Amino acid sequence: MAATGRHRRQTSLKDRYRHSIPGDSRWGGDDMSPGRSGVPAAAQAQVEVQAQVEAQVEVEAQIEPSAFGQAVLIGMEIDGVQRQIQHLTDLLRELRRSRRAWEAGARGERDVVRVLVGMDDAGWRVLPDRRWPGTRRANIDVLVVGPGGVFVVDVKNWREVRVEHGRLWRGDENAEDELRKLTDQTAAVEQVLADAGLPPTEVVPLLVLVGRRGTEQLDRVQVTGELDLTRDLVRRGLRLEPAVVERVLACLDEACPPMQDAAVAASPTDLPRRVRPSRATRTPPPPSAAPPLPAAPPPSAAPPPPAAPALSGVPAPPAGRAPEVDGLFSRDELWRELVDAAAREPIETWMTWLHPMQARLVCRRSSGPARIRGAAGTGKTVVALHRAKYLAARGDRVLVTSLVRTLGPVNRALLARMAPEHVNRIEFTSVDALAVRHLEQRGARTRYQRGIAENCFWLAWGRVGLASVLGRCGVEPGYWRDEIATVIKGRGLTGFEQYAELARVGRSMPLQPTHRRAVWELYEHYERLRTARGVLDRGDVLLLARDLAREHAGDEFDAVIVDEVQDLTCVGLQFLHALVGDRQDGLLVVGDGQQSVYPGGFTLAEAGVSVVGRSTVLARNYRNREAILRYAQQVVAGDSFDDLDVAGERGRRHVEIDRPGGEVDEVAVTGQAEQVSALRADLVDAHDGRGVRYGDMALLTSTNDAVASWQRLLTRAGIPAVSLLEYDGTTSNAVKVGTYHRAKGLDFARVYIPDRNRFPRPRRATESDDAYRERAVLERRQLYVALTRARDSLWVGLREPVGAGTSVGAGGGSPPR
Numbered sequence: 081m082a083a084t085g086r087h088r089r090q091t092s093l094k095d096r097y098r099h100s101i102p103g104d105s106r107w108g109g110d111d112m113s114p115g116r117s118g119v120p121a122a123a124q125a126q127v128e129v130q131a132q133v134e135a136q137v138e139v140e141a142q143i144e145p146s147a148f149g150q151a152v153l154i155g156m157e158i159d160g161v162q163r164q165i166q167h168l169t170d171l172l173r174e175l176r177r178s179r180r181a182w183e184a185g186a187r188g189e190r191d192v193v194r195v196l197v198g199m200d201d202a203g204w205r206v207l208p209d210r211r212w213p214g215t216r217r218a219n220i221d222v223l224v225v226g227p228g229g230v231f232v233v234d235v236k237n238w239r240e241v242r243v244e245h246g247r248l249w250r251g252d253e254n255a256e257d258e259l260r261k262l263t264d265q266t267a268a269v270e271q272v273l274a275d276a277g278l279p280p281t282e283v284v285p286l287l288v289l290v291g292r293r294g295t296e297q298l299d300r301v302q303v304t305g306e307l308d309l310t311r312d313l314v315r316r317g318l319r320l321e322p323a324v325v326e327r328v329l330a331c332l333d334e335a336c337p338p339m340q341d342a343a344v345a346a347s348p349t350d351l352p353r354r355v356r357p358s359r360a361t362r363t364p365p366p367p368s369a370a371p372p373l374p375a376a377p378p379p380s381a382a383p384p385p386p387a388a389p390a391l392s393g394v395p396a397p398p399a400g401r402a403p404e405v406d407g408l409f410s411r412d413e414l415w416r417e418l419v420d421a422a423a424r425e426p427i428e429t430w431m432t433w434l435h436p437m438q439a440r441l442v443c444r445r446s447s448g449p450a451r452i453r454g455a456a457g458t459g460k461t462v463v464a465l466h467r468a469k470y471l472a473a474r475g476d477r478v479l480v481t482s483l484v485r486t487l488g489p490v491n492r493a494l495l496a497r498m499a500p501e502h503v504n505r506i507e508f509t510s511v512d513a514l515a516v517r518h519l520e521q522r523g524a525r526t527r528y529q530r531g532i533a534e535n536c537f538w539l540a541w542g543r544v545g546l547a548s549v550l551g552r553c554g555v556e557p558g559y560w561r562d563e564i565a566t567v568i569k570g571r572g573l574t575g576f577e578q579y580a581e582l583a584r585v586g587r588s589m590p591l592q593p594t595h596r597r598a599v600w601e602l603y604e605h606y607e608r609l610r611t612a613r614g615v616l617d618r619g620d621v622l623l624l625a626r627d628l629a630r631e632h633a634g635d636e637f638d639a640v641i642v643d644e645v646q647d648l649t650c651v652g653l654q655f656l657h658a659l660v661g662d663r664q665d666g667l668l669v670v671g672d673g674q675q676s677v678y679p680g681g682f683t684l685a686e687a688g689v690s691v692v693g694r695s696t697v698l699a700r701n702y703r704n705r706e707a708i709l710r711y712a713q714q715v716v717a718g719d720s721f722d723d724l725d726v727a728g729e730r731g732r733r734h735v736e737i738d739r740p741g742g743e744v745d746e747v748a749v750t751g752q753a754e755q756v757s758a759l760r761a762d763l764v765d766a767h768d769g770r771g772v773r774y775g776d777m778a779l780l781t782s783t784n785d786a787v788a789s790w791q792r793l794l795t796r797a798g799i800p801a802v803s804l805l806e807y808d809g810t811t812s813n814a815v816k817v818g819t820y821h822r823a824k825g826l827d828f829a830r831v832y833i834p835d836r837n838r839f840p841r842p843r844r845a846t847e848s849d850d851a852y853r854e855r856a857v858l859e860r861r862q863l864y865v866a867l868t869r870a871r872d873s874l875w876v877g878l879r880e881p882v883g884a885g886t887s888v889g890a891g892g893g894s895p896p897r
């Protein structure tokens with residue numbers, strides 16, 4: 081019976097200690113430095129276990145078998161008892177080793193926390209040893225929240241560590257698992273904060289290496305030497321307003337409570353649990369936009385400590401020039417960094433704080449193509465950019481594209497400010513440029529000659545179009561050029577039967593069968609002329625690119641984000657879709673049919689793209705002040721529109737308004753001289769009197785000719801002006817001058833529309849009702865786009881009577897494409 085009792089005790093002891101044996105998965109492997117799951121709560125528990133084991137080993141070892149006892153034991157598995165003693169001795173040795181490792185780790189963690197707490201004056205808050213959201217017992221070493229963002233920190237006190245070939249090595253071992261664990265923790269924290277409105281990638285996984293210098297980016301994880309930690313945090317400048325920091329803290333306090341609740345009681349001197357000053361006693365964050373600067377340091381007289389080892393590539397500081405504060409970043413350096421950060425262009429609110437609905441969209445998993453739509457200014461592009469950043473941060477190859485050539489550089493510049501560490505992983509390019517490159521990379525000949533192709537059309541028009549029924553329809557010949565480009569080639573139609581049956585989404589002028597037949601003949605003639613000259617037009621390039629992409633889906637990109645999708649042709653979208661196919665998180669189309677500024681249209685069904693169950697409408701306008709939005713909405717209120725697969729949307733849409741107020745100045749002038757002088761006077765007044773920077777103003781008009789004229793006029797009047805064609809998102813102090821088309825996707829504090837009452841252009845004598853109606857609807861949409869570019873104020877010129885003075889181009893020329 082005794083043996084049975086003893087055996088039972090052995091089993092229960094084993095059971096009791098099994099989970100504390102290093103290597104047991106519940107303890108997260110053999111590393112006991114802080115950062116493993118369950119540590120330091122787990123480590124503390126282990127200290128207890130160790131004490132029990134020690135006591136047990138002592139008891140077991142003292143059992144000197146007497147002769148009687150020996151006899152009993154011989155009969156009762158003496159081998160088993162010895163094995164048990166051996167096992168406990170091994171366990172004890174292992175526990176002692178682990179404890180030493182943990183103590184070193186805890187020291188490192190405590191030092192790092194102390195450094196961070198020292199930044200409290202600059203608005204940084206530290207939450208050490210918090211629960212990993214979604215787990216019961218696992219911890220996160222430190223959460224840090226401050227003006228520079230939110231950080232999930234894992235501290236490692238490793239002796240042999242280096243970054244080599246883009247990998248983290250601990251001795252000869254690849255430490256990928258540590259990085260993965262940290263990104264998992266970060267994802268859990270992101271999820272919690274996205275519900276409050278923090279864009280997911282604002283949370284930075286930060287691995288801090290105790291006693292090291294240098295910084296490396298390993299995919300999403302920033303690896304920073306402890307000695308450069310403060311510098312790296314301060315360098316991020318102001319990303320979160322003090323109020324947002326407080327909101328984030330409140331969320332984290334709730335979702336990631338301190339671990340002491342879950343942990344076995346710990347010695348307060350050992351564990352850095354509550355180093356953050358209590359909420360009540362903390363000084364409130366500074367009200368100014370920039371964090372307060374620390375006092376300039378007194379010159380240090382202390383002899384410099386030895387230089388810290390560098391992480392990799394980054395040199396250790398030269399001997400003799402050592403950190404002054406606790407061997408860390410010197411106060412001199414910190415001062416300089418804070419000054420630099422304060423001088424940098426501030427991050428805009430939307431770059432770091434979104435509406436919770438936007439934030440959730442950023443990280444939503446899509447099982448196939450997805451769509452975001454919504455009226456002007458509802459934050460669609462903002463979500464698209466955050467999404468690009470999110471996907472790039474997790475390692476995806478991302479393309480952000482649209483039809484508008486100038487939008488790419490602008491979006492790139494925005495993303496570079498939002499996330500300099502990820503911008504180079506995202507490609508920003510126009511659809512046309514991408515298609516040409518795609519063909520060239522795959523050896524296809526691309527004689528893309530828009531000018532020659534355009535000439536072919538006019539030749540064909542002269543030969544077969546003009547004399548046909550099309551010449552007597554009461555529309556401009558350009559209407560038929562667009563019919564071929566967007567309806568026939570834009571859909572990749574190959575036979576007249578297809579065209580004869582087509583619904584012609586986006587074109588409202590009805591065509592009789594005779595007209596359709598004549599259009600087809602014009603198209604065939606054009607094609608003969610074009611192929612005889614061996615050139616491709618835009619439609620050909622997109623078609624070829626689409627077919628090639630279908631053979632190579634997934635080769636180049638994991639994710640494609642298309643902005644202003646309503647302006648593409650059907651084949652254009654098919655090309656982009658083919659780059660990624662229907663893969664998870666692959667295609668995201670963003671746009672608004674009410675802002676479609678080119679003729680034509682198509683449905684998602686025609687393009688073969690299904691977004692069923694993955695489409696979201698945004699309905700809160702963040703850009704325009706109320707007066708501007710109301711003014712712009714009136715222009716299109718009476719025009720219903722198609723929005724890809726959604727037909728017949730009402731022009732007057734319900735949109736929530738985020739920014740009240742705003743100004744719309746309608747200015748009546750009689751003739752060009754008066755118009756120019758009124759506009760110039762207002763620009764100067766806005767700049768000198770009301771403090772609007774020239775670089776935040778735009779003058780928008782309908783044609784390239786008018787743009788050139790206005791640019792000349794402003795320059796002559798001494799006002800700096802730059803064409804939107806040259807704008808790449810870089811801040812400059814020049815008024816942007818561009819067409820309504822070029823202004824797509826952009827916004828400016830104050831916008832000038834000099835010839836508002838000349839657009840839509842008046843009906844021509846020969847123009848049919850149907851043709852005029854279709855053109856006027858399109859031009860009103862263009863005007864709506866221009867008006868909704870204004871954030872705070874609008875200057876609208878009403879020139880009367882028509883004919884007074886010389887036109888500066890409005891109403892003439894063809895719109896740019």
Ligand SMILES: Nc1ncnc2c1ncn2[C@@H]1O[C@H](COP(=O)(O)OP(=O)(O)OP(=O)(O)O)[C@@H](O)[C@H]1O
Pocket residue numbers: 428429430433434435438454455456457458459460461462463672675702703824825826827868
């Ligand atoms: N959550 C937000 N908080 C504050 N401002 C925001 C937010 N989201 C967007 N904005 C602001 O609104 C402006 C318009 O956003 P965005 O360009 O993404 O809208 P959009 O729907 O793409 O507009 P459009 O269709 O007119 O081009 C942005 O420049 C940004 O200043």
